[in-house]
Amino acid sequence: AIFTIGTSNAQSFQESKEQKEKRMQWFQDAKLGVFIHWGIYAVRGIPESWSFYNGYLSYDEYMSQLNGFTAKNYDPVAWAKLIKESGAQYTVITSKHHDGVALWDTQASDLSLVKKSPAARDLLTPFTKAVRNEGMKLGIYYSLLDWSCKDYPHETRTSMRYQVKDDPARWERFLEFDKKQLTELNKQYKPDLYWFDGDWDFNSATWKAKDMASMLRSYNPNVILNSRIQGYGDYETPEQGVPIRRPASPWWELCMTMNDSWGYAPTDTNYKSANMLLRTFVDCLSNGGNLLLDIGPKEDGTIPQEQVDILKEFGRWTKKHADAIYGTRAGIPEGHVMGYTALNKNQDILYIYLPYKPIGPISVKGLKNKVNRAWIVGNGALLETKVVGKAYWSSVPGILYFDVPEQVQDPQITVVA
Numbered sequence: 001a002i003f004t005i006g007t008s009n010a011q012s013f014q015e016s017k018e019q020k021e022k023r024m025q026w027f028q029d030a031k032l033g034v035f036i037h038w039g040i041y042a043v044r045g046i047p048e049s050w051s052f053y054n055g056y057l058s059y060d061e062y063m064s065q066l067n068g069f070t071a072k073n074y075d076p077v078a079w080a081k082l083i084k085e086s087g088a089q090y091t092v093i094t095s096k097h098h099d100g101v102a103l104w105d106t107q108a109s110d111l112s113l114v115k116k117s118p119a120a121r122d123l124l125t126p127f128t129k130a131v132r133n134e135g136m137k138l139g140i141y142y143s144l145l146d147w148s149c150k151d152y153p154h155e156t157r158t159s160m161r162y163q164v165k166d167d168p169a170r171w172e173r174f175l176e177f178d179k180k181q182l183t184e185l186n187k188q189y190k191p192d193l194y195w196f197d198g199d200w201d202f203n204s205a206t207w208k209a210k211d212m213a214s215m216l217r218s219y220n221p222n223v224i225l226n227s228r229i230q231g232y233g234d235y236e237t238p239e240q241g242v243p244i245r246r247p248a249s250p251w252w253e254l255c256m257t258m259n260d261s262w263g264y265a266p267t268d269t270n271y272k273s274a275n276m277l278l279r280t281f282v283d284c285l286s287n288g289g290n291l292l293l294d295i296g297p298k299e300d301g302t303i304p305q306e307q308v309d310i311l312k313e314f315g316r317w318t319k320k321h322a323d324a325i326y327g328t329r330a331g332i333p334e335g336h337v338m339g340y341t342a343l344n345k346n347q348d349i350l351y352i353y354l355p356y357k358p359i360g361p362i363s364v365k366g367l368k369n370k371v372n373r374a375w376i377v378g379n380g381a382l383l384e385t386k387v388v389g390k391a392y393w394s395s396v397p398g399i400l401y402f403d404v405p406e407q408v409q410d411p412q413i414t415v416v417a
């Protein structure tokens with residue numbers, strides 16, 4: 001199949017199934033990314049953008065947080081190192097959320113932390129450099145809608161500025177505004193991935209999504225786009241929970257918060273434990289997807305300790321179990337083994353993630369091929385296996401059993417290969 005994305009005014013874009021697979025390879029192999037929601041909402045620790053849109057406080061009160069955004073302890077190199085240490089292979093940072101406040105020195109408007117906050121500098125550029133220095137891929141989050149831009153039709157939940165059909169020229173101006181900002185991001189950072197958000201008010205034709213995708217690809221033909229660009233995305237973007245049914249696409253990514261907030265929210269103490277998040281991670285692996293785990297730094301650039309601790313525990317676990325993470329593919333269907341599974345690329349190693357302390361042996365049903373050996377990932381200890389119920393005259397595969405001795409178990413999730 002050839003997919004064509006192209007228009008008269010932007011470079012046309014064609015790719016075969018094989019080319020797409022090649023373009024998506026780093027993403028499919030990466031498995032873990034870290035998401036960063038950093039903006040003025042961290043000053044009061046309130047929900048990003050939605051707090052004024054939903055009327056919890058006025059727009060002016062919300063925007064007055066600009067005066068408290070200092071970034072005075074911001075250390076982008078330390079951020080990148082911590083993210084790398086977690087085992088993430090890529091990171092996605094909010095360049096602009098729905099509130100319209102840009103983290104870089106945009107020329108499209110004055111609304112940036114550079115021009116309007118005491119931080120008074122470009123916060124995006126040093127981070128993008130640090131990310132690349134750590135050998136990670138760079139993703140940029142960009143909200144297509146902008147509740148501050150006077151040319152965007154929706155203002156708050158209860159007030160609309162205008163209807164697109166009544167003033168198409170004004171909507172055109174808004175699209176040009178987005179295009180100008182995206183062009184700046186393309187030229188300054190050439191991200192490996194764009195993480196769009198806020199496309200829900202309009203359809204693909206109104207967004208001119210085809211032109212937009214084409215324009216982005218004209219700057220970087222290998223760029224990867226998430227699905228929130230109305231039909232022109234490369235992968236699915238579920239939020240806050242692993243889909244119950246395995247997604248049909250081989251490319252998907254779950255984005256998830258550590259507590260219930262995307263940005264810094266000191267009153268939200270509803271943190272998931274590292275164990276809960278690691279379970280979610282292996283659930284993603286077993287269904288062939290990635291986890292994009294979110295952090296919300298404070299206005300001064302400090303990452304909350306709870307979040308640092310979780311990233312470090314991810315780091316311990318991912319380092320030990322690297323073989324069973326990076327480059328793996330979705331596992332065997334449910335019902336064969338009590339636990340999550342994934343396969344290596346060659347499809348000749350089965351990884352079994354055990355999110356519990358086994359009482360007695362683990363059993364695997366329905367393995368038709370001979371098992372050469374079984375071992376504990378990250379430790380190498382060989383396990384004794386035993387097959388029962390396989391008679392030489394029968395095609396029934398029998399049941400494979402093995403014990404996982406206490407001393408080789410991981411404190412979080414043990415992995416058997």
Ligand code: FHN
Binds near residue numbers: 048197198239
């Ligand atoms: O409205 C946003 C929300 O604030 C946050 O950025 C999440 C991240 O996926 N996306 C939106 C809702 O889907």
